[in-house]
Amino acid sequence: MRTIKIGIIGSGGIARAHVEAYKQLPYVEVAAVADVVPGRAKQFAEAQGLANAAAFDSHDELLKLPLDGVSICTPNVAHYRTTIDSLRAGKHVLLEKPMSVTLAEAVDMVAAQKEAGTLLSIGFQPRYDPNMKLLREIVQSGRLGNIYYVEVGGGRRRGMPGGTFIRKELAGAGALADIGCYSLDMALNALGHPRPVTVSAYASNLFGRNPKYHPEADKFEVEDFGVAMIRFENDLVLQFKISWAMHMDTLGPTLFLGTEAGLKVTPYGTGPWSGAWDGKIGSMTLYHDEFGTHTHTEIPLIEHKTNLFFEKVRDFAEAVRDGKPAPIPGEQILIQQAIIDGVLRSAEAKREVEIKLPE
The missing domain is CATH 3.40.50.720 (NAD(P)-binding Rossmann-like Domain)
Structure with missing residues (x-):
């Protein structure tokens, strides 16, 4: 060898x-x-x-x-x-x-x-979590029908880092790049990496800039919260939300809404540092109709000890x-970078902006 x-x-x-x-x-x-x-x-x-x-x-x-x-x-x-x-x-x-x-x-x-x-x-x-692979398999299978809306994101009640993470010239972005990239990757990988076209966003650093909540408030230059509505070429829309700090226990589950079924996904774990998609999946539930009746199916998760x-x-x-x-491959993650760039530009301009990817 x-x-x-x-x-x-x-x-x-x-x-x-x-x-x-x-x-x-x-x-x-x-x-x-x-x-x-x-x-x-x-x-x-x-x-x-x-x-x-x-x-x-x-x-x-x-x-x-x-x-x-x-x-x-x-x-x-x-x-x-x-x-x-x-x-x-x-x-x-x-x-x-x-x-x-x-x-x-x-x-x-x-x-x-x-x-x-x-x-x-x-x-x-x-991506190497067996249940993340299962999520992608479900979404790619066509079981949900035409997927028209996705809601993804996560947050920590308190989870703001310091040092190089909060300097714009060193990190580029804050919560969006640090933990938001995981949320985007989970959704985009499951969807097959569709091409984004526009984004309308809001971002703030109301906690990071407050010395009550952060010891380096005077050096805090990036966002600690962001939310965006992203449109894609295939007429899909994705609501993206992320937070390093908030007065709330969760920003909710990830949702995939399709014409034949919907899928709700919750993150693994509890507590102020849970809720970001940098770990495992906690549960997956399929919502669908059978014989004219609303019903739902709990998707059995794969037990594993994968490192x-x-x-x-x-x-x-x-x-x-x-x-x-x-x-x-970098080509896939380039789409993420384009979205994060668009979120920051839209938040600064306070209006919808275009996302342009190289051909």
């Missing part, structure tokens, strides 16, 4: 999760680590037991090595440069979410991937080793 060599760019907490997953794959060698903070890559490699891994203070130096692929685990603002450079260096890329800070960056990434002929896979591990993060990393490593397509 061919050994593939992987580099890690960025050495924060998410990088540790990548390394732990790669260590479980006998055909993978984590051969290098890079971090812009001097000495941190070396400390990280030693702490993770990567005795033979080279350590660099620049990803440019790491990319000179004969690596098969890289995991990019940097803050959002560094995703663009490190991804573009890695693709142009001929490396396959597993990039943590969100894909980029701006839509233009995401467009450039996809173009660079196509030009390089390498893989660009984006890290949305909830979703490991599955994401393994799927990427196998694609690199076996020459398979990107597990979660």
Whole structure:
């Protein structure tokens, strides 16, 4: 079995999760680590037991090595440069979410991937939950008929991060990019990635800017709440809502309304940090008519102990080793980035705006 060599760019907490997953794959060698903070890559490699891994203070130096692929685990603002450079260096890329800070960056990434002929896979591990796969199977089966309305989103009663997450120049967006991207991915992946055309949105940071609720209120530059109505080419409309903080226990379930049936999906767990679609599914219920009578069917959930993060990393490593397509291709996530960009533009303009995707 061919050994593939992987580099890690960025050495924060998410990088540790990548390394732990790669260590479980006998055909993978984590051969290098890079971090812009001097000495941190070396400390990280030693702490993770990567005795033979080279350590660099620049990803440019790491990319000179004969690596098969890289995991990019940097803050959002560094995703663009490190991804573009890695693709142009001929490396396959597993990039943590969100894909980029701006839509233009995401467009450039996809173009660079196509030009390089390498893989660009984006890290949305909830797709590996067997019940997320079941959700997509139900929606794609046609059982719901013509799906005309979807309502998706989630929120935390209190769950506002700090640091790089709340600086616009570093994160690009707040709750929309941090946990909203998971909600969008769940819905768009189930629907088959339809193309959006317009969005009308509202966004605010009434909690983040209030020192009563956030210790870094004076540095809070992104949104902690957003809501939008998005129209798609196939005459589908999607209501999207997300919150880092609110005086409410939930923003409600995810709904798929079709001409033959409707599907209600609730997230797993309870408490102030539940309600975001970065975890498992709690329940699925199909609402339909049988013999002229309203009825509903509880969809049995699949019991499992799947390590979703490991599955994401393994799927990427196998694609690199076996020459398979990107597990979660950048072209799909580009649609998400276009929607988030449209939400922010609409909220700022206080009117409906167009969403334009490259052909």
